[in-house]
Amino acid sequence: MTDLRLDIHGVGKSFGGLEVLRDLDLAVRPGEFAAVIGPSGSGKSTLFNLVSGLDTPSTGDLLIDGEPADLRSGQVAYMPQKDLLFPWRTVLDNTALGLEAQGVRRREARRRAGELFGVFGLDGFQGSYPFQLSGGMRQRAALLRTVVLERPVLLLDEPFGALDSLTRTEMQLWLADMWQRYRWTVVLVTHDIREAVLLADTVHVLSPRPGTVIERIQVPLPRPRGIDDLTEPAFAAAERHVLGTLQGRLIP
Template sequence: MNSLRIEGVGKSFDQLEVLRNLELTVEQGEFAAVIGPSGSGKSTLFNLVSGLDHPTSGQVLVEDEPASVESGKVAYMPQKDLLFPWRTVLDNTALALEAQGVRKREARARADALFADFGLDGFQKAYPSQLSGGMRQRAALLRTVVLERPVLLLDEPFGALDSLTRTDMQLWLADMWQRHRWTVVLVTHDIREAVLLADTVHVLSPRPATVVERIEVPLPRPRGAADFTAPEFAATERRVLEALRGTTAVKTA
């Protein structure tokens, strides 16, 4: 089953064409990464998938229905954790459920049930300022996952972390995906991150963006730190890099 289908999508803002005839399909339980040059329209694409905006042409379908905020089929995690400093970690993670009308006690119980799995058990009563950067991102992902939406959108979730913490979080997310098999679309500028986490990497051209190459990652699951040195890993990184360089060459030629 296709969890997400983007068919011939174009998006313009007045005279600025951001997306052009973009095609992308994500199967149920697939981890897809989207990577492209800066300013290529990745954020615009996420706005269309989440239903915050609508395409100028083409269609975005989530579980065969037009993407919309009202459908409740997409959960979105931005790059910044956006945790409220005056709320405890538990209250922060329950906030999205409360905003949907779930009673506070039930929302807290549903969020609390995930704390151990997310490595946050014992920090329910802590405040965001007491958490490390990696823990804050795990809390933000928990807040997203607890909504139980069919599709998760992750917008450079580890981009603000230092290199060591980012690697730890990438490995942690690879393990979490292996256990839960969420349907994920990840926007990233990090080729290594895309290859480690994704089943498929979709390379965008510069604006107006289209998908110029869909690259299947040949690494077996589950994945871990040992994969960083695998020949297949290096070969896939090189293929993604060449695809990105090719888009830049076309743009500047």
């Protein structure tokens, strides 16, 4: 299919005698928000390393916009679990760092990153340092640093996992609003079923290791989504569907 942004077909990955992924299929269309959820050790981080080109599959094909994924493709921006902001750099300098690493001149990198500060709720904190920001603001800065690279696919690896429950909910709602505005192509790894259902168009459920997609669940909720959707019967039904698939049984 030519309209796929990310096309993973029959991918397997082994490390010595340890088989981590087996015959994994996953497809994401341009502008789609896909979530990947599975038990610990099911190969979620390995999958992201393959998509980002940090590693190569043992079997199968992995294409981004029709081209093989590798470090030279420049097709993927990867936001890890921790914000990884350098404490000695200002917030503006941190958000411009990825562009500078790509060879963009410092002044131009700062200009491009600075244009997003208002949208990301960080205006006025350009000259601040990471220790002066709340946890949610640090994650917004980390996401800004990721999206300013303007790569076609964003990989988000449990970006809110370290936050407290209230802040995590606020950030999930904020990200839902940001995606509605920009329609990035996103692949989110999460252990949070509610987060997956709130944010994603599709939820790809992985089996225990060796990980493979055992079900692709279409989230039956209209866009845009907000806090009121959390109490909708359709939302609860989607959560039960994901949980039942993870546990290998149907939950009514």
